[in-house]
Amino acid sequence: MFTTIGRLIKTTLQRIIRNPYHAIAAVFVLFMSFFVAAAFALILLNSNIILRYFESKPQVTAFFKNDTTVEQVNELKKVLADTGYLSSAKYVSKEEALKIYKEQNKKEPILLEMVTADMLPASLEVSATDIKYLPNLADILSKEKIVEEVIYQKEIVETLTTWTNNIRNIGMGIVAFLMITSLLITLVVIGLNISVHKDEIEIMRLVGASSSYIRIPFIFEGVIYGVVGSGLAVSVIWASLIYLSPVIAQFFAGIPLLPVSAKTMLTLAGAEALVGIILGFVSAIIATWKYLKV
DSSP: OOOHHHHHHHHHHHHHHSSHHHHHHHHHHHHHHHHHHHHHHHHHHHHHHHHHHHSSSOOEEEOOOTTTOHHHHHHHHHHHHHHOOOEEEEEOOOOHHHHHHHTTTTTOHHHHOOOOGGGSEEEEEEEEGGGHHHHHHHEEEEEETTTEEEEEEHHHHHHHHHHHHHHHHHHHHHHHHHHHHHOOOOOOHHHHHHTTTTTHHHHHTTTTTOOOHHHHHHHHHHHHHHHHHHHHHHHHHHHHHHHHHHHHHTTTTTTOOOOOOOOHHHHHHHHHHHHHHHHHHHHHHHHHHOOOOO
16 A cells, blocks of 8 residues: 555656646745735734734723822722723822833933922723723723823724734635635646646556546645645745844834744644645646546
């Protein structure tokens, strides 16, 4: 059995070598499809990381009036917690607000002159368990007598959510189109190779080769195209990430996007290899059914 499989694989490789341009065309199209698919997968993954990063930050900040006591703040925190919508609530005292102000403006000494803790309001930084609950928390805070002002920063997260959904939908559409194109081109390439080897196939028929023995090398051919195309795509994506990491890290400073774990890349490689095998197998099956009459 293993001898037969080895012979079939050898036959497949010999046919690919004899027609390198066909192989290059099929692998290139599959490479482009899997490259785009891998790129969109990583973009979507990182979009979700960015979204979770901003969702974990305070999205509602309530500034208190000067005469507000810590006891009143604790009562307000309990009211928010009782809603079930509260993820976290951090109280920032006047003294802490002054430290933050000094840190943010340490390069502008003019802005630090004459600024004291009494001039800055205490505040409560609130995060919700889900972005959809932000309006509820903001509404509760705005109605409290001890609250002077409420800053409701929902636009950033809502914009990121919209972008993430758009990337997912557009990416799925483009990848589906490219995969269908790859399947058709691989089918055509294998069909051409069947035509090129028609004399060889006829001789195999005459010497009594079984139908499966004649078909299997073309099926192996499709699978090889899929595996090589997907492997090249993931390799190029991985190398590009390593090369562009400094730029990406600088642009998204503070957001834990990099490094992309080896586990993530290996999972992506495995998924694309599996899809490549299926794509090549299906293409070859259709091609042999359509063009190979044995």
